[in-house]
Amino acid sequence: MSDPLFPGTSPTGLPQAATPFFPGQDVSPKSSRRILTFLLGAASGAIVVGLTWTVFALLPGLTAPPADNFSLKGSLTLTSTSLSGAYSGSECYGTGGYNDISKGAAVTVYGASGQVLAVGSLVSGRQGAGSLSCVFAFTVPEVPVGEKFYQVEVSHRGKVTVQADQARTTGVFVTLGN
Structure with missing residues (x-):
């Protein structure tokens, strides 16, 4: 809790750690989980795409034979x-x-x-x-x-x-x- 006369200080007079805040930003734990879920999903998708490409590019017989x-x-x-x-x-x-x-x-x-x-x-x-x-x-x-x-x-x-x-x-x- 901060002192109303000195914002950013605790009742003891010591400075409080500042938390960055952007207008319209929701800093609730629920939004943090959403961001984490999105990042994990994007990373998982990239891994799946990369592995799929690797399998089809490197293993013979899984792709169409070249027309050469x-x-x-x-x-x-x-x-x-x-x-x-x-x-x-x-x-x-x-x-x-x-x-x-x-x-x-x-x-x-x-x-x-x-x-x-x-x-x-x-x-x-x-x-x-x-x-x-x-x-x-x-x-x-x-x-x-x-x-x-x-x-x-x-x-x-x-x-x-x-x-x-x-x-x-x-x-x-x-x-x-x-």
């Missing part, structure tokens, strides 16, 4: 008069001068400047529409986007150039043989 690669799909059709004996059950394969064309043969994708970008392989050949054709499907995963065109080579048979849009959408379909 695609799978190049296609087929090679081998046509040859020498295919008449190149069937084993429902599978077919190249013979004679085409004996490198079979399941597992390399499919290499090159960039516009000639660098190897990705490698895949032929799957088992299946008889095509004619009795003298054998069709090998392939998928080359993880081909980087961003090239103007791609070059595709099966085994050592030479490169076929395809536009980037065609490579990503319709694929590559080549024919080999006589």
Whole structure:
């Protein structure tokens, strides 16, 4: 309690500790709890947002895969008069001068400047529409986007150039043989 003649002093005449006061400020313990609750809530929210960001940014597989690669799909059709004996059950394969064309043969994708970008392989050949054709499907995963065109080579048979849009959408379909 303060002396009415000397504000800021106690009845003993000693100065009282001043409490800062701002006009309109409620200094009740109830308002202090509200402020503390608000600050704790804001801090908790910031922690939750930070942890969520960390989980999605650092753990692989939880975010969408980047769109900087695609799978190049296609087929090679081998046509040859020498295919008449190149069937084993429902599978077919190249013979004679085409004996490198079979399941597992390399499919290499090159960039516009000639660098190897990705490698895949032929799957088992299946008889095509004619009795003298054998069709090998392939998928080359993880081909980087961003090239103007791609070059595709099966085994050592030479490169076929395809536009980037065609490579990503319709694929590559080549024919080999006589």
